[in-house]
Amino acid sequence: MKGIHLITNGKITKADLEQLGSFHHYFDYIHVREKTKSAAELLEVLDIIWETGIPLSKIIVNDRVDLAVMRDCAGVQLAYHSPPVNLVRERFPDIKIGKSVHSAAEARKAEADGADFVLYGHIYHSNSKQGVNPRGLKNLQDVAQTTSIPVIGVGGIKPDQVKEVLDTGANGVAMISSVWEAAEPIQVAKAYYDRFNHWKEEQHEKTV
Template sequence: MNRLYLVTDSDVARKAGHTLPFVVEEACRAGVRWVQLREKDLSTRAFLEMGAEIKPITQAYGAKLIINDRVDVALALDADGVHVGQDDMPYPMVRALLGQDKIIGLSINNLDELQAIHSDELDYLGIATIFPTGTKQDTSSLLGLEGLRQICAQTSLPTFAIGGINAQNIQQVMQTGITGAAVVSAICGHPSPYEASRELLMSERVKE
């Protein structure tokens, strides 16, 4: 399993002078094989249009296209899966709608949320928030590396850490028992998304 996961943010990309399809293409060209389309401020139509631009790129590189929150958008695009949060549609219902061949990820923020999982309907967990980050405003319960380590030790599901991860700290993150690392600004906001992705991929492989 490729261990680097790109989560998109078109505002961050725009401020760096990039379009989102460009960022995704450059990341996939560098070796990223997980892309989550997370665009909370787009209308349904704009979200679908963006997804329709992104999907051929991910398909061309054999990357997984995961849609954040929006099961309807994932169904319309025939995306590879959906990532939901604690306040989104319950994941058993997501599974009933998507079917057994799609990927479902769930965000968890602490051990209590991990222990509340009583289902085999999930394919992976997104664990947040590890470090302070500008793309997630509510960081009142930062896990840090030790909190991340504790959660990883108590689940057999694949796990992706997110929150302030970059080329300088990704090696520390990968030493906690995590499956992989998800990044936003470290790729979307970098002057060269390709070079940023390559650097992150090389950094996280040091442990292997």
């Protein structure tokens, strides 16, 4: 589950999803995070995603394990209010499970309970976390060093900050508003893609 994760902004529209169909290839995974939508509305979102040509094999559904399983999505992202990781792992051994964490201790527990990856943040000041101090790169590094499963940094990450996030030991970056609120989302998505792959190339060169 390493790589670039795009998270929906809670107010996704059919037009947004259709536009995403033209640049989804810049992301490894796309999280459907729509807290106010009903199960029926979320199923409609997943159907639009599929009709748009975005593989459901790269879709992660937040909270709703049932919908992720029914639509054969890549996985589910669990929060503090979601079913526990160990129960989901026990009942659905083949689905990929992500867990949102806010400390190294929570990350260790998520791994012990069977999570495949953790989402940690917020790293920088974020539009979705107004008035809440960011946790920063040092705490991200602590989380990355305390677990062997992939750690994805999220929260206020701009393209030019991708390198410093990954240099902490994190395995990926996630973003929300920087893409959805951009005047040119395709160009922003490509910027994340280019920065991430440039970092990967640098790491490869260091090992050869």
